[in-house]
Amino acid sequence: MARNSTDLCIIGAGSGGLVLASGAVQLGARVTLVEGGLMGGDCLNYGCVPSKALLAVAKRVQAARQGGPGVAGAEPQVDFPAVMARVQEAIAAIAPHDSQERFEALGVHVIRAWARFTAPDRIEAGDKVITARRFVIATGAHAIVPDLPGLDQVPYFTNETIFTLTTLPEHLVILGAGPVAVEMAQAFRRLGARVTMVARSRVMGQDDPQAVAVVTDRLRSEGVTIREGCQASAVRRAGQGVGITLSDGTVLDASHLLVAMGRAPAISRLNLSAAGVAVTDGGVVVDRSLRTTNRKIFAIGDVAGGPQFTHLAAYQAGLVLRQAVLGLPARSKAALPRVTYTEPELAQIGPTEAMARATYGAALTVVREEFSHMDRAITDQTTEGFIKLMIVKGRPVGVTLVGAHAGEQISLWALALAGRVKLSTVAGMVAPYPTLNEISKRAAGAYFSPRLFGNPWLKTLVRAVQRFLA
Numbered sequence: 453m454a455r456n457s458t459d460l461c462i463i464g465a466g467s468g469g470l471v472l473a474s475g476a477v478q479l480g481a482r483v484t485l486v487e488g489g490l491m492g493g494d495c496l497n498y499g500c501v502p503s504k505a506l507l508a509v510a511k512r513v514q515a516a517r518q519g520g521p522g523v524a525g526a527e528p529q530v531d532f533p534a535v536m537a538r539v540q541e542a543i544a545a546i547a548p549h550d551s552q553e554r555f556e557a558l559g560v561h562v563i564r565a566w567a568r569f570t571a572p573d574r575i576e577a578g579d580k581v582i583t584a585r586r587f588v589i590a591t592g593a594h595a596i597v598p599d600l601p602g603l604d605q606v607p608y609f610t611n612e613t614i615f616t617l618t619t620l621p622e623h624l625v626i627l628g629a630g631p632v633a634v635e636m637a638q639a640f641r642r643l644g645a646r647v648t649m650v651a652r653s654r655v656m657g658q659d660d661p662q663a664v665a666v667v668t669d670r671l672r673s674e675g676v677t678i679r680e681g682c683q684a685s686a687v688r689r690a691g692q693g694v695g696i697t698l699s700d701g702t703v704l705d706a707s708h709l710l711v712a713m714g715r716a717p718a719i720s721r722l723n724l725s726a727a728g729v730a731v732t733d734g735g736v737v738v739d740r741s742l743r744t745t746n747r748k749i750f751a752i753g754d755v756a757g758g759p760q761f762t763h764l765a766a767y768q769a770g771l772v773l774r775q776a777v778l779g780l781p782a783r784s785k786a787a788l789p790r791v792t793y794t795e796p797e798l799a800q801i802g803p804t805e806a807m808a809r810a811t812y813g814a815a816l817t818v819v820r821e822e823f824s825h826m827d828r829a830i831t832d833q834t835t836e837g838f839i840k841l842m843i844v845k846g847r848p849v850g851v852t853l854v855g856a857h858a859g860e861q862i863s864l865w866a867l868a869l870a871g872r873v874k875l876s877t878v879a880g881m882v883a884p885y886p887t888l889n890e891i892s893k894r895a896a897g898a899y900f901s902p903r904l905f906g907n908p909w910l911k912t913l914v915r916a917v918q919r920f921l922a
Contacts, residue, residue: 454579454580454581455580455581455582455583456484456561456563456580456581456582456583457582457583457584458482458483458484458561458582458583458584458585459476459481459482459483459584459585459586459777460472460476460481460482460483460484460584460585460586460587460588460776460777461483461484461485461486461575461582461584461586461587461588462483462484462485462486462587462588462590463486463487463567463575463587463588463589463590463591463722464486464487464493464589464590464591464592464753464755465485465486465487465491465492465493465550465555465562465590466492466493466494466495466496466590466591466592466753466754466765467492467493467495467753467762467765467766467769468590468752468753468765468766468768468769469485469487469493469588469590469752469753469769470485470491470492470493470550470555471765471766471769471770472588472590472752472769472772472773473485473555473558473560474555474558474560475769475770475773475777476773476776476777477555477558477559477560478558479773479777479778481777482561483559483560483561484560484561484562484563484582484584485555485560485561485562485563486562486563486565486567486575486577486582487562487563487564488564488565488566488567488577488721491547491550491551491552491555492546492547492550493592494592494593494612494715494754495762496543496546496547496550497543498611498612498615499611499762500762501542501543501546502539502540502542502543502615503611503615503632503635503636503639503793504542504793505538505539505541505542505543506535506536506539506615506636506639507635507638507639507793507794507795509535509538509539509643510638510639510640510642510643511642511795513528513530513642513643513644514642514674514795516528517642520833530620530643530644532617532618532619532620532643532644533618533619535643536615536617536618539615540615552564563577563578563580563582564578565577565578565579565580566578566721567582567721567722568721568722568723569722569723569724569726569727569729570723570726571726571727572726572727572728572746572748572749573587573748575587584748585748585776586748586749586750586776587727587748587749587750588749588750588751588752588772588776589719589722589724589729589736589744589749589750589751589752589755589756590751590752590753590755590765590769591717591718591719591721591722591755592717592718592753592754592755593715593716593717593718593735593754593755593760594612594715594716594718595610595611595612595711595712595714595715595716596711596713596714596715596716597610597711598627598711598713600684600685600686600687601685601686601687602686602687602688603687603711605687605688605689606687606688606689606694606709607694607708607709608687608694608709608710608711609708609709609710609711610710610711610712611632611636611712611715614636614710617708620640620643620644620645621640621645621646621706621707621708622645622646622707622708623645623646623647623648623693623704623705623706623707623708624636624637624640624645624646624647624648624706624707624708624709624710625647625648625649625650625694625696625704625706625708625709625710626647626648626649626650626710626712627650627683627684627696627709627710627711627712627713628649628650628651628710628711628712628713628714629649629650629651629652629653629654629655629656629657629678629680630656630712630713630714631656631792631793632712633649633651633710633712634649634655634656634667634668634671634792634794635792635793635794636710636712637649637671637676638670638671638674638676638794638795641671641674641675641676642674646675646677647675647676647677648676648677648678648679648704648706649671649676649677649678649679650679650682650683650684650696650698650704651678651679651680651681651682652681652682652683653680653681654680654681655667655668655678655680656792656798658804659792659798659800659804659852660800660804660805660806660840660852660854662838662840663798663800663837663838663840663852663853663854664798666796666798666836666837666838666854666855667792667794667796667798667854670794670795670796670836671794679698679702682698682699682700682702683698683699684696684697684698684699685697685698685699687709690705690706692707693705693706693707693708694706694707694708694709696709715754715760717731717734717735717736717754717755717756717757718754718755719731719735719736719755724736727746727749728745728746729744729745729746729749729751730744730745732757734757735751735754735755735756735757735758736751736755736756736757737757738750738751738756738757740783740784740785741771741775741781741782741783741784742756742768742771742772742775742784743775750772750775750776752765752768752769752771752772753765753768756768759788759790761788761790763788763789764788767784767786768784770782771783771784786870787801787802787866787869787870788801789801789862789863789865789866791858791859791862793859795856796834796836796837796854796855796856796858797853797854797855797856797857797858797859798852798853798854798858799851799852799853799854799858799859799861799862800850800851800852800853800862801850801851801862801865801866801869802842802848802849802850802851802869803842803849803850804842804850804852805818805840805842805850805852807850808842808844808849808850812842812844812849815844815845816842816843816844816849817842817843817844817899818840818841818842818843819840819841819843819895819896819898819899820838820839820840820841820895821838821839821891821894821895821898822835822837822838823835823836823837823838823839823855823856823888823891825894826886826888826890826891826894827885827886827890828886828887828888828890829855829856829888829891831886832856834855834856834888836854836855836856837853837854837855837856837858838852838853838854838855839851839852839853839855839861839891839892839895840852840853840895841875841895841896841899843875843899846874846875846876846899847872847873847874847875848865848868848869848873848875848878849869851865851869853865855888855891856888857888861888861889861891861892864878864889864892865892875896875899875900876896876900878892878893878896879893879896879897879899879900881893
């Protein structure tokens with residue numbers, strides 16, 4: 453076997469691995485990048501990019517269907533193969549940025565093979581043996597396929613295969629109720645499919661129930677059937693489709709089945725025991741510096757067992773870059789925003805209200821402001837939703853946003869939490885009028901209003917000052 457020695461060997465060319473490879477090689481490190489699947493990983497090929505492209509088309513279809521004041525709505529004629537071709541076009545447009553050719557041009561040695569540890573400081577990939585000063589595991593995650601009787605006998609889709617569809621489902625049944633499930637439910641319903649979502653407990657159970665209700669109310673109003681508190685107990689072939697038996701005895705007849713029940717870290721090929729790397733069901737065990745139980749090996753992104761977001765993987769890549777390339781200390785401490793890209797969008801950073809109450813108790817103040825009070829939301833007819841601030845001693849500790857463009861607006865609060873900005877700073881900013889971002893300023897101001905306008909001593913002071921003013 454051919455041998456390769458390098459400073460940094462990165463296993464996995466998803467978002468985290470690519471960010472790290474680009475930064476490390478440009479700083480002067482020798483970098484080897486190993487990928488047995490597609491360059492760009494889950495985000496480009498199966499996740500963020502195709503799902504948001506599909507949602508964007510579905511949003512236009514829904515706008516045409518609904519019409520508006522002075523504009524008659526009409527049922528659109530959806531060319532589903534053209535819709536899916538647009539999804540592939542979006543992937544193709546971004547793919548060059550993540551391509552093997554680009555990274556080789558930067559100076560990265562790219563090996564297209566599956567990696568397997570054979571020692572604490574060595575991997576095999578294809579016909580190559582690679583040793584490195586530091587390794588980084590960035591292999592991402594794969595769709596969880598449940599142990600469901602009959603599932604291996606029927607056709608089904610996951611997030612990794614749903615974008616290969618070329619025929620619009622007549623009735624799409626979705627097992628799962630997380631962000632992927634709700635996004636796909638709304639997209640396919642808007643494109644004309646009948647959609648039923650089966651939720652084991654409640655929809656988006658990790659999010660604020662009041663915010664989730666805004667999203668599920670919209671989904672139901674658009675015709676998505678949501679069955680909470682039950683699960684599939686068995687599936688079988690039913691003609692050209694699939695019959696799904698639920699735990700309450702109901703049988704659903706689906707033309708297509710989407711399994712969206714989460715994703716598990718992709719570690720089965722790696723032979724991590726040979727490297728002395730500890731793992732759990734949640735993924736590779738890491739400390740706050742993202743080191744594994746083998747100090748020469750780091751893990752980042754979905755495989756490291758934390759929240760599974762592209763932006764988290766990219767952030768963690770920066771932390772490992774400081775340590776493995778520059779020899780500087782670094783620990784993960786950033787507040788992490790997350791967004792579900794339904795319409796309306798749901799965004800969260802820091803703890804939800806329930807989590808914050810459990811942590812801070814009586815020290816917590818919660819402020820809520822409605823989009824229906826915002827002029828821009830009224831003019832745009834996007835009055836669904838609200839912002840909720842969780843505040844402790846004048847500083848925001850968590851924010852829930854559900855409404856139009858919530859994902860864009862949460863960035864202000866990501867900056868505020870990262871910089872430990874006082875709420876008074878947000879209340880004092882000048883926001884352009886009319887914009888949806890005014891809701892953040894208004895909510896911050898609402899925290900101070902009772903302290904300011906309800907203070908009898910301040911009113912006494914003002915009257916005294918007025919007597920002395922010319």
